[in-house]
Amino acid sequence: MSRTYIIKDNSVENRLFLNRIIVAFVIILLLTSALIVRLVYLQIVGHEHYSSLAKDNSIKIKPLVPTRGMIYDRNGKILAENMPSYSLELIPEQIKDLDDTLKRLQKLLNIPDEKIQQYHKQRKREKRFASTPLLMNMTEEELAKFAVARPFFPGVDIQVHLARHYPYADLASHVVGYVGRINETELKTLPVAEYQGSSHIGKIGIESSYEAQLHGKTGYAEIETNAQARAIRTVNAVEPTPGANLYLTLDIDLQKTAYDALDIYNGAVVAIDVKTGGVLVFASRPGFDPNPFVVGISNGAYQALNSSDSRPLYNRALRGLYPPGSTLKPFVGLAGLEYNAIGTQHRIFCPGFYQLPGVSHRYRDWKKWGHGSVNLNDAIMQSCDVYFYSLASALGIDNMHDFLQQFGFGEKTGIDLVGEKAGLMPSRDWKRRQRNQSWYPGETIITGIGQGFTQVTPLQLARAMATLANKGNIVTPFLVDKIVNADSTTHGPEIHKGTLPVKQENINSILTAMVNVVHGERGTAKIIGRNISYQIGGKTGTAQVFNIKQDAKYNENEIEFKLRDHALFIAFAPADDPKIAVAVIAENGGHGGSVAAPIAGKVIKQYLESDNEN
């Protein structure tokens, strides 16, 4: 066995170490000299240059704020613009007695106490010589009053700047969104340089999703000022680049038709161009006026909006989750054909209820005495529940889940708006993961008619409808068609299309059945099929808001409006060459056929008729 011993030669180590200490000290001296040389350069050679730069208030760098891009609809109508706005601003350092000045201003212009407090709060955040606004969006009267009294208010001035204005107010508030003052959380994550001097930022909707494009690039000016902080001349300036103008696929006139057609109902209408995926209508009712948010909405007004039962701030088209009800049936029917669970001529006898073998529970049809013998076409046209209970049972939840997911149920559509909800397409796996429960056969049955766990957004429904009408070519909805910069034009988002692996003949059978819903003798939406020169395909739906007890009677006159069923309708037109797909949800509307279908009918009519004119 051998062992290694560490033999240390102490004198060598000593010499080596002392050597290194000396070298280290020499390096340190050299580097320190480098620092001193640089200091000499800055403080002696460059002293005069830097002194002139530093001389009390000599050169200040002032950000030049870019003009925010405009937002237009598909026909060039203005949805968001910039209007001159006058604000009263104070430079505290030039005011001898701030409290006295504020008191006199308050008296002159009748400023509420709340504004004064807001002013004090904001002033603390600003830099010392910055001017802080006291009043925004001044009226002509206020302007005139102050103009007369101005000599008595040194350090107080009127500033003109551009403020965002939304001419259509509540009509497109959810989709266009609004800008508001940058808050402290946003300040932390924003690029400091880009937002020097910018006071507003997109909060929701397109204004928020396309903030980067709309904002533009901040420029700056180096300004020489005198001791009183007055600008003498601009030494050097880099002009700001204005934000890009956005052209949406939205048709604001069509949006108005849809919004007005919803009338007394809360709800949403989404219409999509089947060929491109461009969103034509994105209406959520009730809307709200976004203009007060720009200047800073008062606390009371905000609370009123926020606590209203009808939830106007809620974007139902994008985030509203509803059971699809019978509007899911065409897709379930297609699944049946694709999985060979049924043929188009397969018939079922509907006695008005459905029972699972060996279970006494009756799944009721909406038609108490039943539809009799029905095939797929009849079942879709008359919206027979029993047919789809039976089909769902034959397909099983796994097949249904996998097939319907392809149409985008349970997934975000990928529209260019932030905050989209994914909805829910239930599966065995989901229930085990989320609820730690096994799947029950009864849940499969009701999934077949769009009840149970399934939840969809109006946007998802419209998208699924468009994909079906587009013969299985996947449609991805988008809102921004063109981004027009000062020097270039970019077209809307790249759309990754694909085609679903579904047989054309099967799709055609379903679309034909949907045409019969509107034009067939016994169709559930035949009231909109009269007196039109083209054919519409559609499907009505009714989504239960609350469960009815077994054998209990549902009498809509007796129950409270709030608990009435939601009315749904999906449609496409014209049937021979689909151009538009629509989804309508009228909350508590009761019947899809009588309430939701006419709304879709109006939208389709206006779109196809104006289309023919062009």
Next chain:
Amino acid sequence: MRTETRREQFEPPSALGNLLRKLHIDVPLFITLSLAAMVSFVILYSAGSQNMGVLVRQAARVGLAFGLMTLLAHVNPYQFKRYSAVLFSLGILLLIAVLIMGQIGKGAQRWLDLGFFRFQPSEMIKITTPMMIAWYLSEHSLPPKWKQLCIAAVLIVVPTLLIAKQPDLGTALLVASSGAGVLFFAGLSWLFILAIIAILASLAPIVWHLMHDYQRDRVLTFLNPEADPMGRGYHIIQSKIAIGSGGIYGKGWLGSTQSELDFLPESSTDFIFAVFAEEFGLFGCVGLLILYLLIIGRCLYIASQAQDTYSRLLAGSLSFTFFVYVFVNIGMVIGILPVVGVPLPLISYGGTSIVTLLAGFGILMSIHTHRKLLPN
């Protein structure tokens, strides 16, 4: 043969000398460090807009730091050596813990919240890394061989990467240089040092690729600050204006206009040297650099007098790292180095960095005051 008793016969013990010996305090180091702390108070009063609250908080930290320094000076260096590996491993574990917590909390995380106070493991690793490497190398003969170099390299790279990932480039740099310092004093061959420099230079593009956007911004801004005067370049431009306008004699205490008018950002922390340079001019700057050189000189002297390999390597590395601190901060403020978040040691406001720094000086004092008197 000289013994302690005989020495006392030659130098009659004064009451103060006795006290200092009992306190294990190195007088020259103590005086220069106290001077630096005073400079810190003077300049903070000005840079912090004459806010007494700032001074009080800084005084509390400095007091704590001097306390810790005295405490560590009492510990026998043998104990540092003995626990080097344990302390280093503990530091690495804490760094990993911080990183994992940061990933859970989504975002940069440097702190470990211990309830009653927040602890920054990267500060601890600044001292334990050189301790670990000094211990490892001192167990072998010097200069280090290939195998030892490879292991030492791993011991440096692991904590450096963990800290860079936080991301805290400044501290990562200091940890790496403290480890490299040990290797340098251990007698790493010059050929090898040149080779490492060459390799690092060729790695630059890869590092560039791995950097965070904001880190890249800083480098780009350093290369051309005027390209972005509203954003990243603002710090450096304003800092140069403040320093340059100070001239030879400066504008006098409380006379800085740039930090007063809020042109100079972070004037109390990383950019405090710019305020100092504006108020005290070239003379003041050179004076401050001389003070730093005195501290470093004394530290290197202590290293040269250390009696065992571990103490020497550790003392040498701690001294060298202190200089890196000074050089990186001042270099960045005067615009010859990119902006990395390193405070001016002993002077900048806040941070736990002053506690760690003085802990390092405590170890140096321990090394010096625990020497055994050997025969000449």
